[in-house]
Amino acid sequence: MTAPQPLTLLELNSRISRLLATAPGINNVWIMAETSDVRRSGPHCYLELIDKDADTGTPRARARATIWGSVFPRLNDTFAAATGSPITSGIKVMVLASATFHPVYGLSLNITAINPEYTLGDLLRRRREMIARLRAEGILELNRQLAWPAVPSRIAVISAQGAAGYGDFINQLYTNPHRLRFTTRLFPAALQGRDTAPAIIDALTRIAESDEQFDCVVIIRGGGATADLASFDDYSLAAHIALFPLPVIVGIGHERDITLLDYVANLRVKTPTAAAEWLIARGADALGRLRTLASDILDAATTRLSAAHRRLEYIAGQLPALAGAAITRNAIRIGPAADDTIAHAVAQVLRRRADRLDAIAAIIDALSPQATLRRGFSITRVDGHAITSPSQAPPGATITTTLASGILTSVSR
Numbered sequence: 001m002t003a004p005q006p007l008t009l010l011e012l013n014s015r016i017s018r019l020l021a022t023a024p025g026i027n028n029v030w031i032m033a034e035t036s037d038v039r040r041s042g043p044h045c046y047l048e049l050i051d052k053d054a055d056t057g058t059p060r061a062r063a064r065a066t067i068w069g070s071v072f073p074r075l076n077d078t079f080a081a082a083t084g085s086p087i088t089s090g091i092k093v094m095v096l097a098s099a100t101f102h103p104v105y106g107l108s109l110n111i112t113a114i115n116p117e118y119t120l121g122d123l124l125r126r127r128r129e130m131i132a133r134l135r136a137e138g139i140l141e142l143n144r145q146l147a148w149p150a151v152p153s154r155i156a157v158i159s160a161q162g163a164a165g166y167g168d169f170i171n172q173l174y175t176n177p178h179r180l181r182f183t184t185r186l187f188p189a190a191l192q193g194r195d196t197a198p199a200i201i202d203a204l205t206r207i208a209e210s211d212e213q214f215d216c217v218v219i220i221r222g223g224g225a226t227a228d229l230a231s232f233d234d235y236s237l238a239a240h241i242a243l244f245p246l247p248v249i250v251g252i253g254h255e256r257d258i259t260l261l262d263y264v265a266n267l268r269v270k271t272p273t274a275a276a277e278w279l280i281a282r283g284a285d286a287l288g289r290l291r292t293l294a295s296d297i298l299d300a301a302t303t304r305l306s307a308a309h310r311r312l313e314y315i316a317g318q319l320p321a322l323a324g325a326a327i328t329r330n331a332i333r334i335g336p337a338a339d340d341t342i343a344h345a346v347a348q349v350l351r352r353r354a355d356r357l358d359a360i361a362a363i364i365d366a367l368s369p370q371a372t373l374r375r376g377f378s379i380t381r382v383d384g385h386a387i388t389s390p391s392q393a394p395p396g397a398t399i400t401t402t403l404a405s406g407i408l409t410s411v412s413r
Contacts, residue, residue, distance in 0.1 A: 013104075014103055017100070026099040027099065028098055028112070030096055032051075032092070033095070036048045038089045047087075049065050049093075050062055064105075065110070067112075075087070079114055079116045079119070082117070084229045085123070085230030088230070093114060093115075095109075095113065096114070097111045097112070130260055139239060140264060143264055144266050146246070151282065151286045152215035153182050153215060154214045156187060156216070157184050158219045158220070160221070163191075165222015165271070169273065173280065180280060182279070189203045191231075192231065201237055201240050204240050214246055216249060218272075218275050219261070222271065239264075241264045247267065248266050249265065249266065378403050379401070380393075380399060381400045395412055398411060
């Protein structure tokens with residue numbers, strides 16, 4: 001029996017390659033899958049396409065794929081312009097591909113076109129799902145409901161260190177024509193690439209540790225590719241902003257660019273300069289209201305002072321006439337009998353005073369020594385001194401006794 005002639009592996013792989021090249025239904029077909037392990041090497045892009053179970057999310061099929069350098073820049077730019085994201089891992093894509101088999105590298109799919117509308121629809125679906133989740137959790141509107149201070153002047157800024165957008169924001173803020181004073185503090189964070197969401201969350205955490213020092217938070221990003229905005233469609237980042245205790249302003253794109261953060265932030269503006277202009281306008285409005293209030297107070301005070309001054313002038317002019325009129329009215333009320341009335345009143349006063357003096361004189365007279373003598377008492381003196389005891393009159397002393405009607409002289413025994 002003749003032994004079969006064996007094939008080399010190269011020969012077998014070459015046969016497979018030729019068969020695939022001519023097999024119907026596997027060349028230039030549109031495929032729906034999810035990207036994984038996307039990487040660039042020189043001008044080429046290498047990735048893996050995965051088909052996942054819709055319910056469990058487990059892979060049902062895998063295939064290596066390539067986008068050669070001759071078409072990758074054009075495909076990537078077109079895709080990024082339409083979806084806001086470059087070709088990266090973890091996105092749903094619809095690609096035009098052909099099955100190829102390389103004798104060394106094996107089976108691979110060669111991608112020659114991509115339909116960004118399919119991916120855009122999936123991104124919008126995912127964004128809608130995250131919005132629905134935030135709404136169901138009751139946090140979608142929380143930051144947007146926070147009240148602003150009259151003049152938000154203490155600002156925490158999240159931006160890339162040295163970024164042009166940050167410089168534009170600071171320049172606009174500190175050179176405002178109203179001479180409003182603002183204080184800012186930069187919390188540096190990367191605002192592009194895969195580290196965007198974790199970096200902003202870390203900055204928000206640091207701001208929250210001293211939130212009483214700030215009136216608001218401004219997240220700004222000047223310039224940069226629209227494709228980088230995909231990093232802001234992150235649920236965790238959106239939830240942190242929605243729950244943040246200070247109002248948050250987001251200015252990370254242009255008017256046509258929408259991200260998940262625009263649905264949760266208190267205020268969305270187009271650019272860093274627009275954020276500064278909004279803050280300045282709010283301060284200018286408060287300053288205008290203050291000036292109007294001051295003008296109203298001045299007008300009211302001036303009106304009242306003028307009225308009071310006119311009243312004082314009127315009263316000052318009326319005082320002399322009022323005094324003369326009062327005297328005239330009293331003179332008329334007193335009438336011709338004024339003199340008799342006054343004389344009669346004076347006479348009554350004098351009589352009352354005379355009666356009182358007579359009463360006082362009678363009291364004094366009743367209490368005098370002479371009145372005592374008239375009641376039968378006497379005063380005995382020895383050598384001119386009144387005595388009250390016989391022992392005070394030695395024998396032979398001359399005794400003088402004063403009576404009411406005269407004086408008796410005797411000699412003591």
